[in-house]
Amino acid sequence: MTDQAETNGHEQRLEALVSRYKDIDPDDLVNIVEGIINTAQGDLSSVNLKVYGEIEALSRYIHSARQEIASLRPDEITDEHIPAAGEELEAIVGATEQATNSIMESVEAIEKEAETLPPEVAQRLTDSVTQVYEACGFQDITGQRITKVIHCLTHIEEKVNALLETFGEPGERSARERKANETSGAADAELMNGPQSSEDAISQDDIDALLASFD
Template sequence: MRMTLMGRDGRLQNSSPSAMVKELLDIAEYIASLRDAIALLRANELTRDRLPMVHEELSEVVAATAGATNSIMNTAEAILALPEGKGYRDAVETKIYDIFEACTFQDITGQRIAKVAEAMSQLEGRLARFTAAVKARDAAGIDDQESDRRKRNESLLLNGPQMGGPATAQDAIDALFA
């Protein structure tokens, strides 16, 4: 018995059932190797851990730069409100306007970071849909390179301002240095 199959070149070919079974086994093997390759991408880890962290970190950068900018501008306004002195006001005023001009960085960087955060959110959503569609599972464990990267990041972590969570009060920090 002969069957008609479409070959890799797109042409119809007559094949035996055993050739057809072999072709199907080859396809199944290819799909299995593709799933293994996807598992090595650790796509679920990306969508579960890393991409949300990137979004949170970028959002915190925007918030921190906005806070710093507001603080600088409030301080500058306070300096401008100082009583008149001989030549003091003119010198300070010049510098204050320089500070105001420099503070425009927050608007520009905030817009750029917001664009990056939006792109990361879209990537996260698309990757999540892809991994769900192919029923991808992360490979067990982490590779040496990823382990080394995590250790390095932890050792370099400065533990700056906390992201909307519990933070050490400034008075407690000041008491450490008193």
């Protein structure tokens, strides 16, 4: 509808209203409408009204989302669950390290005793001891894998905190800092990923071939 046609439509409706309610002074009615328009701030064009409507709907959506997020208790995730999971994982690293050291001490004692035995027996014992040493390397690998998981948890914690801040929840609970990023150069940090899954890792033979390709 054009502005002129819209104005004509308003005039017709005003005339119809006046004819129905004879006592109403059209000027009074115009004053009331102008008063309402003046009370509302800004230009209330139809486009703006649409925008305001959308903003209001968005506001309602955000409010609803905040309530839903609050009902999930995200503060518990950052305050309790993630720190607890991190502590459990760190305890696993500590326990495996302790157990590995106990194994190592025992095996070192066996290796020492082997020196007093006949050479053939000593060699067999030494071979077995070597295998135990090799196997004890698991502690290093598992430790690094668990550290990767802890970093992953810290990342989630940071994201949840950012979400809380975005939705107006207290954001001062900063996540534990990841020291590696503070202290290492970016390029080196990108290369420090720890043990790879079997799909991503290359074998010692592949590494040897790669090294040889430089010669």
